[in-house]
Amino acid sequence: LAKEKGKNTFCFYNLEMDNILQQRLEFESDLRKAIEKGQFILYYQPIIDFRKMRICGAEALIRWLHPQKGLVPPTSFIPIAEQTGLISQIGKWVVVKVISDMKNIKKSIDYNFYVSFNASLREFSSANFVDDIIYTVDSLNGDFSSLGIEITESVAMADIQSTIQTLNTLRTRGMKVFLDDFGTGYSSLNYLKQLPIDVVKIDRSFIANMIIDIKEQKIAESLINLSHILGLKVVAEGIEDSQQAEILKSFECDFGQGYLFGKPLPKDQFIEFAKRF
Numbered sequence: 706l707a708k709e710k711g712k713n714t715f716c717f718y719n720l721e722m723d724n725i726l727q728q729r730l731e732f733e734s735d736l737r738k739a740i741e742k743g744q745f746i747l748y749y750q751p752i753i754d755f756r757k758m759r760i761c762g763a764e765a766l767i768r769w770l771h772p773q774k775g776l777v778p779p780t781s782f783i784p785i786a787e788q789t790g791l792i793s794q795i796g797k798w799v800v801v802k803v804i805s806d807m808k809n810i811k812k813s814i815d816y817n818f819y820v821s822f823n824a825s826l827r828e829f830s831s832a833n834f835v836d837d838i839i840y841t842v843d844s845l846n847g848d849f850s851s852l853g854i855e856i857t858e859s860v861a862m863a864d865i866q867s868t869i870q871t872l873n874t875l876r877t878r879g880m881k882v883f884l885d886d887f888g889t890g891y892s893s894l895n896y897l898k899q900l901p902i903d904v905v906k907i908d909r910s911f912i913a914n915m916i917i918d919i920k921e922q923k924i925a926e927s928l929i930n931l932s933h934i935l936g937l938k939v940v941a942e943g944i945e946d947s948q949q950a951e952i953l954k955s956f957e958c959d960f961g962q963g964y965l966f967g968k969p970l971p972k973d974q975f976i977e978f979a980k981r982f
């Protein structure tokens with residue numbers, strides 16, 4: 706009986722695994738089609754200058770408009786794009802799209818404005834990454850100084866020497882560098898000092914808890930002060946209420962991003978939003 710049961714269990718798992726594998730393969734082939742058919746959209750979330758209380762930039766955030774599933778968030782497909790290598794094509798599309806959207810946005814916003822885009826590990830560490838970006842920006846007549854790149858600590862740390870080189874090249878051209886989700890990775894003072902970056906983005910987990918947890922609030926304050934000591938600007942991510950914003954302002958945080966100010970929006974809606982802000 707035990708043997709029988711064992712056999713059945715084995716069969717069950719086998720089917721289950723088959724199913725998972727099947728879904729995974731379908732997802733991958735859908736993702737490939739999405740690239741061919743151009744099913745991605747960039748949304749833009751405003752970043753606010755706390756001192757002027759106006760929009761100074763935006764973060765470009767990708768979504769996949771799936772023909773059946775609707776809008777798929779990046780957390781559901783970026784990891785698979787990374788694993789399959791499809792990320793390099795997606796990443797290139799993002800840069801091209803950011804540059805063309807930027808031209809539109811700049812027509813409607815008459816002051817200095819930047820857009821930052823995210824780069825994940827596999828794209829950032831690919832050999833052609835910098836050359837591709839430079840080629841794309843130059844050939845589209847883009848403006849490096851209104852572009853920012855966001856990488857997380859773990860991406861930055863994967864190969865710190867090559868990270869430093871890559872970032873130096875991009876910064877020499879005028880691009881800004883954002884250290885994303887700061888405080889959740891390997892936050893080491895030693896490398897924070899070494900990295901050629903412009904802006905630290907404090908992860909929203911600190912912001913979310915700062916009202917209820919005084920320790921989190923102190924950590925946020927310390928991260929802001931530390932960044933300033935190192936000559937870096939600070940964005941607080943995930944600000945959802947005005948109490949958080951007021952505290953962050955009192956800590957002299959430079960910039961804020963979050964649902965309080967605005968959710969990510971498609972380009973045209975973002976432009977309308979920015980005009981009225």
Ligand code: C2E
Nearest residue numbers: 766767778779780783799823824825943944945962963964
């Ligand atoms: P991220 O770069 O840290 O982006 C911030 C995420 O926080 C976005 O989620 C944004 O919609 C969300 N967010 C902003 N304000 C608030 C708030 O007040 N409350 C809450 N709960 N969430 C807020 P999203 O758009 O789902 O993106 C998730 C992650 O996917 C991004 O995290 C980034 O790591 C990655 N990602 C997005 N676009 C791209 C892309 O074009 N390329 C790559 N490689 N990764 C991307």
Ligand code: MG
Nearest residue numbers: 764823855885
């Ligand atoms: Mg980001």
Ligand code: MG
Nearest residue numbers: 885886906942
């Ligand atoms: Mg972030």
Ligand code: MG
Nearest residue numbers: 857885886908
């Ligand atoms: Mg994140």
